[in-house]
Amino acid sequence: xxxxxxxxxxxxxxxxxxxxxxxxxxxxxxxxxxxxxxxxxxxxxxxxxxxxxxxxxxxxxxxxxxxxxxxxxxxxxxxxxxxxxxxxxxxxxxxxxxxxxxxxxxxxxxxxxxxxxxxxxxxxxxxxxxxxxxxxxxxxxxxxxxxxxxxxxxxxxxxxxxxxxxxxxxxxxxxxxxxxxxxxxxxxxxxxxxxxxxxxxxxxxx
Amino acid sequence: xxxxxxxxxxxxxxxxxxxxxxxxxxxxxxxxxxxxxxxxxxxxxxxxxxxxxxxxxxxxxxxxxxxxxxxxxxxxxxxxxxxxxxxxxxxxxxxxxxxxxxxxxxxxxxxxxxxxxxxxxxxxxxxxxxxxxxxxxxxxxxxxxxxxxxxxxxxxxxxxxxxxxxxxxxxxxxxxxxxxxxxxxxxxxxxxxxxxxxxxxxxxxx
Amino acid sequence: xxxxxxxxxxxxxxxxxxxxxxxxxxxxxxxxxxxxxxxxxxxxxxxxxxxxxxxxxxxxxxxxxxxxxxxxxxxxxxxxxxxxxxxxxxxxxxxxxxxxxxxxxxxxxxxxxxxxxxxxxxxxxxxxxxxxxxxxxxxxxxxxxxxxxxxxxxxxxxxxxxxxxxxxxxxxxxxxxxxxxxxxxxxxxxxxxxxxxxxxxxxxxx
Amino acid sequence: xxxxxxxxxxxxxxxxxxxxxxxxxxxxxxxxxxxxxxxxxxxxxxxxxxxxxxxxxxxxxxxxxxxxxxxxxxxxxxxxxxxxxxxxxxxxxxxxxxxxxxxxxxxxxxxxxxxxxxxxxxxxxxxxxxxxxxxxxxxxxxxxxxxxxxxxxxxxxxxxxxxxxxxxxxxxxxxxxxxxxxxxxxxxxxxxxxxxxxxxxxxxxx
Numbered sequence: 001x002x003x004x005x006x007x008x009x010x011x012x013x014x015x016x017x018x019x020x021x022x023x024x025x026x027x028x029x030x031x032x033x034x035x036x037x038x039x040x041x042x043x044x045x046x047x048x049x050x051x052x053x054x055x056x057x058x059x060x061x062x063x064x065x066x067x068x069x070x071x072x073x074x075x076x077x078x079x080x081x082x083x084x085x086x087x088x089x090x091x092x093x094x095x096x097x098x099x100x101x102x103x104x105x106x107x108x109x110x111x112x113x114x115x116x117x118x119x120x121x122x123x124x125x126x127x128x129x130x131x132x133x134x135x136x137x138x139x140x141x142x143x144x145x146x147x148x149x150x151x152x153x154x155x156x157x158x159x160x161x162x163x164x165x166x167x168x169x170x171x172x173x174x175x176x177x178x179x180x181x182x183x184x185x186x187x188x189x190x191x192x193x194x195x196x197x198x199x200x201x202x203x204x205x206x
Numbered sequence: 207x208x209x210x211x212x213x214x215x216x217x218x219x220x221x222x223x224x225x226x227x228x229x230x231x232x233x234x235x236x237x238x239x240x241x242x243x244x245x246x247x248x249x250x251x252x253x254x255x256x257x258x259x260x261x262x263x264x265x266x267x268x269x270x271x272x273x274x275x276x277x278x279x280x281x282x283x284x285x286x287x288x289x290x291x292x293x294x295x296x297x298x299x300x301x302x303x304x305x306x307x308x309x310x311x312x313x314x315x316x317x318x319x320x321x322x323x324x325x326x327x328x329x330x331x332x333x334x335x336x337x338x339x340x341x342x343x344x345x346x347x348x349x350x351x352x353x354x355x356x357x358x359x360x361x362x363x364x365x366x367x368x369x370x371x372x373x374x375x376x377x378x379x380x381x382x383x384x385x386x387x388x389x390x391x392x393x394x395x396x397x398x399x400x401x402x403x404x405x406x407x408x409x410x411x412x
Numbered sequence: 413x414x415x416x417x418x419x420x421x422x423x424x425x426x427x428x429x430x431x432x433x434x435x436x437x438x439x440x441x442x443x444x445x446x447x448x449x450x451x452x453x454x455x456x457x458x459x460x461x462x463x464x465x466x467x468x469x470x471x472x473x474x475x476x477x478x479x480x481x482x483x484x485x486x487x488x489x490x491x492x493x494x495x496x497x498x499x500x501x502x503x504x505x506x507x508x509x510x511x512x513x514x515x516x517x518x519x520x521x522x523x524x525x526x527x528x529x530x531x532x533x534x535x536x537x538x539x540x541x542x543x544x545x546x547x548x549x550x551x552x553x554x555x556x557x558x559x560x561x562x563x564x565x566x567x568x569x570x571x572x573x574x575x576x577x578x579x580x581x582x583x584x585x586x587x588x589x590x591x592x593x594x595x596x597x598x599x600x601x602x603x604x605x606x607x608x609x610x611x612x613x614x615x616x617x618x
Numbered sequence: 619x620x621x622x623x624x625x626x627x628x629x630x631x632x633x634x635x636x637x638x639x640x641x642x643x644x645x646x647x648x649x650x651x652x653x654x655x656x657x658x659x660x661x662x663x664x665x666x667x668x669x670x671x672x673x674x675x676x677x678x679x680x681x682x683x684x685x686x687x688x689x690x691x692x693x694x695x696x697x698x699x700x701x702x703x704x705x706x707x708x709x710x711x712x713x714x715x716x717x718x719x720x721x722x723x724x725x726x727x728x729x730x731x732x733x734x735x736x737x738x739x740x741x742x743x744x745x746x747x748x749x750x751x752x753x754x755x756x757x758x759x760x761x762x763x764x765x766x767x768x769x770x771x772x773x774x775x776x777x778x779x780x781x782x783x784x785x786x787x788x789x790x791x792x793x794x795x796x797x798x799x800x801x802x803x804x805x806x807x808x809x810x811x812x813x814x815x816x817x818x819x820x821x822x823x824x
Contacts, residue, residue: 023647026648050327061303068299097679104653107655108655231434234508235439256529430636436637444718447722458735462735476718
């Protein structure tokens, strides 16, 4: 390993969490900035404008939800981390990078809801988000940076859920080529998946 | 409950407060970004531009005040919370979502001050803000996540004040259809209500 | 006092500082967002664009410096505060409001550097910043919310420096009507004033 | 020294770090805001739009990486600082200023990738970033504000790496006049340099 990464042993978990929290808070708030209605010249235009905003609002709400789920997952992971090291920090920065791409994808699909390329891009961005989270998690588990007492079964459950989400985002991106409606459905199902009772998730993942 | 929400018992109050603080700070600062005067080609245009900015400035100041009141309420609530759990976290995220919609409403009404649809939307957004705060508060009280010693009378007083605000926002939205001036008045009264002496609030709410 | 403000005794100093830090950090960073050069169609336009950016860059740098000085002053004040109460919180929120107006003023004067109305507005905004800081400070000193041991002489020195800054901003706004160059000079002198050796400040203020 | 700076002895390291973290988090997230595709009128335009976005995406990713490296360096430095004083605070604010200029440079080069002036500006901005970091570091070492136990050899190694980066950014800016491709190469090499194994850096710097 290079000296640069080696010397990063010292960064405490809470500072990494604080920076991540800051970035996530900014991302979810800055995204909304695209929702705007400027001065309207004719009153009849209002309903038209509000209708054009609906896909933007929906994509914003969906991304807000997905990023919130990621924030919760991120916190739960860091809560279990006992030691950090340089490589963990870079896996985290890699995750923050893909999270910062979410406003772009959200705006793209919200402005052009029926464009299959927009659904493809949105799917790719969220796939990369899930992927970078998986890389972070894998590293943490492998290097045994966690506290004792996290059962192997819990690990598997979370790992399977992440894999499922990843696979679904990939599927959503691919199916966008054929039908944007299928990818819409998948984009909605994935966050919803996180809230369904345990047994069902357990069965779907195995 | 699903495992995802179940496992969220561990998130400490201060981290939820920190993320909420971050989001609120961003919202109230990003809102101002719409107030802008670009390069003016003719000097006579200045007064015209400044006049067009006045409703934007007023709506910004009003929203800034309303969000500040919500920040204070939010803090007071969390100061009393002893334990958090997963559902509380999601009620909080739900609140943050509606708070993030405030810049949109503020910009809409500030750009089109005499459009009744703008007042309606503004009223709805703030109604949803009050509503999501009420849901959060109700959950916290029901599940007895608070410290001992908060008197039932104090609870009722705050609950009544929230209900009054909610009802007034709804009324403001509805009256916008008839007269934007009535809704303007209500939008100003609600924050002002929080600063009037106790006795008057007490009487109005019962 | 109303119950709302009364119940705010409990907000710890560090949470108020954290929110203020967040807002200030956002303000100084969002301001820069106006500095932008889009895709240029002809290469010759570059120098023209860069030249048009110069007043924007200068006003941004000046505001960045002024806001940094305010952040330092804010911290020094809060470092001395032992107890907070509701009114202090609202004086602080009032200060944050005027700080959030700085990007608007900066953009206005940066886009229209020779427009006297822009200098007037910039002067007013910073005057209100200095004023709201003075109100906050006065309240803190009057209500004896400070730690023991801050000498009366130190108080006077800081109070005089603030008054001088306030007066100068007012003067800058007024002189803008006659000559924007005079107000430019004053706008630069005020931050510079904070860095001159003690004796000179002492003499000018008395 | 002036009283203002003298009285700043009291600002704790963690508050300076918190403000710096906040500013950096905002900078790296606000930068992405320029990456946007609005409503497209014709579907054929998509690929064209996505292609135009590529240099923007690349410059964003590169700046994101460079700023992350600076954040890590910043943290490592502050982790070693035992005492702060007024001048250190201003060296830090000076650094934050140049970091806040990065979105401008990134947007400039991303929108006009083949314009040599854009590469020149980007190089100058990052040179100033490296320079202000060096000034901060020099001051900290000279005034012995560090904890004991940081070996002289480690100091030299970091100092040499910073000097190399500075020199390279200067070179990149200059070479932009002749060929933007050379400066691109250097812009990519510098962050990459931070990740190469120790021995190679050691040799290049001496």
